[in-house]
Each structure stands twice: as C-alpha cells, then as structure tokens.
Amino acid sequence: MAVSVDEAMSTGPVRDHTPPARRFGGRGRSVLEIALLTVLAVVMLFPVLWMIETSIKENRDVYAIPAKFFDFTVTLDHFKDVFVASSGRSALSASFLNSVVVAGVSTVLATVLGVPAAWAYSRFAVKAKKDQLFFILSTRFMPPVVVVIPIFLMYRQVGLIDTKLGLILIYTAFNVPFTIWMMKGFVDEVPAEYEDAAMLDGYTRLQAFWRFTLPLLLPGIAATAVFALIFSWNEFVFAIFLTSSDDVRTAPPAIAGLIGGTTVDWGLVAAASVVFALPVLVFAYLVRKHLVAGVTLGAVRR
Numbered sequence: 590m591a592v593s594v595d596e597a598m599s600t601g602p603v604r605d606h607t608p609p610a611r612r613f614g615g616r617g618r619s620v621l622e623i624a625l626l627t628v629l630a631v632v633m634l635f636p637v638l639w640m641i642e643t644s645i646k647e648n649r650d651v652y653a654i655p656a657k658f659f660d661f662t663v664t665l666d667h668f669k670d671v672f673v674a675s676s677g678r679s680a681l682s683a684s685f686l687n688s689v690v691v692a693g694v695s696t697v698l699a700t701v702l703g704v705p706a707a708w709a710y711s712r713f714a715v716k717a718k719k720d721q722l723f724f725i726l727s728t729r730f731m732p733p734v735v736v737v738i739p740i741f742l743m744y745r746q747v748g749l750i751d752t753k754l755g756l757i758l759i760y761t762a763f764n765v766p767f768t769i770w771m772m773k774g775f776v777d778e779v780p781a782e783y784e785d786a787a788m789l790d791g792y793t794r795l796q797a798f799w800r801f802t803l804p805l806l807l808p809g810i811a812a813t814a815v816f817a818l819i820f821s822w823n824e825f826v827f828a829i830f831l832t833s834s835d836d837v838r839t840a841p842p843a844i845a846g847l848i849g850g851t852t853v854d855w856g857l858v859a860a861a862s863v864v865f866a867l868p869v870l871v872f873a874y875l876v877r878k879h880l881v882a883g884v885t886l887g888a889v890r891r
Contacts, residue, residue: 643859644668651856667860681861683835684843689868691753691839692821695760699817700810702761703768708798710769711776712784722773725766733763733826741830751833759827764817771816775809776802811876815869822869840865 650661749755787797829842
C-alpha cells in the first residue's frame with residue numbers, strides 16, 4: 590500500500606526543534622553552574638584539607654617555605670601527641686573526654702526537657718503563648734560573652750566554678766529554648782487527630798503522645814539533637830571562663846591553649862582539630878537518615 594510523503598514524515602523520528610541558540614544557552618548555563626559550585630566547594634573545603642594535610646606532615650614540612658602540598662613525609666606523630674602527655678602539657682584526650690560528657694549530657698537533657706515543652710505549646714491553649722515563646726527565644730538573642738560575668742559570679746556563690754555540672758547546666762539552659770522552638774514546628778506537622786483517636790481507644794494523653802506522636806517525631810528529634818550537640822561541642826566562652834583545671838576543661842579551650850608562646854606546634858594543633866571534629870561528624874553520619882527527614886519534615890504542609 591502506498592504511503593504519502595506527509596504520512597512518512599509524520600511517522601519518522603521526532604526531532605528537536607529548539608533553536609540552537611537556546612540549546613547552547615541552557616548547556617552553557619549548566620556548565621557555568623557546575624564551575625561555580627566547583628569553585629565554591631574548593632574554597633569551602635580547602636581549609637579542611639589543609640588542616641588534615643598539616644596534621645600528617647613532619648614539622649620540617651609544616652614550616653617549609655614555599656609550602657609543600659604533595660611532596661612531604663607522612664607521619665602520625667602529631668596524633669600520638671594528642672593522646673600522650675608531654676613535658677609541661679597534659680594529654681588532650683582528657684579534654685576530649687570532658688567534651689563528650691558535657692556535650693552529650695547537656696544535649697540529652699535539652700532534648701528531654703524541650704520535646705515535651707514543645708508538644709505542650711503545640712497542643713494546648715496556653716495563656717499568652719506567643720509572648721512566652723518569644724521570651725523563650727529571646728534568651729538566645731544575647732551572645733554568651735554578655736552574660737558570662739553574671740553567670741560566673743552566680744556560679745562562684747553556689748560552688749559550680751570549674752565543675753562539669755556547671756557546664757552541663759549552662760549548656761542545657763542555652764539549648765532548651767532552641768530545642769523548644771525547633772521541635773514545636775515538627776510537632777505542629779503531626780496531626781492532633783492521632784492522639785484524639787488514641788484517647789478514644791482508652792489511652793491517656795501522655796500515653797497517646799508516647800506511643801503515637803513521639804515515634805513520628807524521631808526525625809525532628811535527631812535533627813534538633815545534632816544542632817544542640819554542635820553548639821555544646823563548639824562552645825568556647827563559657828568553657829574558658831568557668832573552668833580552669835585540666836580535669837574539667839573541655840577541648841575548645843584546651844586546643845586554644847596550644848597557640849601561644851614563642852613557637853606554635855601547628856602539626857599538633859591540626860591533629861587535635863581533626864580529632865575534635867570527628868565525634869560530631871560520626872554522630873551526624875549515624876543519624877543521617879533521620880537528619881534529612883527531620884530537616885525536610887516541615888517543607889510540605891498539609
């Protein structure tokens with residue numbers, strides 16, 4: 590059977606009729622975006638890569654002029670010095686352990702206190718709720734250096750200077766407002782009808798929260814805990830003003846104490862910084878699935 594030319598052309602392969610200039614413009618924009626992102630990644634990651642490289646260099650390569658980027662001798666002596674005490678300096682491992690205890694306990698306490706408070710503000714008609722929430726948030730407006738002197742004087746009166754308990758309490762106090770505000774947004778995303786249906790089945794309100802609402806909040810709790818842990822882990826002002834002994838001092842002031850005097854062992858400083866960054870990275874990696882889900886939980890509203 591004969592086929593007309595129009596029919597043959599209509600059944601042929603579909604061709605892209607987009608103008609060449611437009612196709613080139615889209616491809617060029619993609620190349621430009623990739624180039625800009627690559628430059629940004631290099632700028633952001635270069636200090637980290639330089640820190641890691643410095644931590645595994647021998648001292649003569651650390652201070653070499655011009656700087657050696659590839660042709661240097663690899664050594665792990667700086668990491669050994671982090672965990673072994675030397676003359677006139679205690680081991681930094683004790684400070685890292687103090688940071689783990691203080692940051693971990695304060696994060697747990699802030700989460701345990703903040704999650705029920707956020708649930709209460711989300712579910713109940715609290716008098717002057719907005720004013721209370723604003724007051725809670727306002728406690729984070731002031732930088733720590735503004736309140737460190739009054740807190741120091743108060744701690745001196747009650748005997749909390751140079752104690753882990755003192756650091757845990759102040760870190761918890763600063764993390765609870767952040768936890769309440771962040772978790773309230775997550776609780777708002779969970780329908781209250783789940784709890785109402787559970788109470789119709791005979792559960793109390795607290796049982797309904799524990800059995801039905803709390804499991805749905807795990808991604809938000811993980812995201813909140815990561816940010817609270819980062820604040821406690823990196824906090825410097827309270828740690829340096831409220832502690833003085835090596836038995837209590839956390840890692841940030843201990844690492845800062847390495848810089849000073851006539852010479853600075855930059856290899857040791859870099860190795861200590863690498864070790865200090867690992868626990869938070871490991872924790873964030875372990876909860877990465879909950880962290881991504883928690884960050885995106887409030888992206889789409891009902």
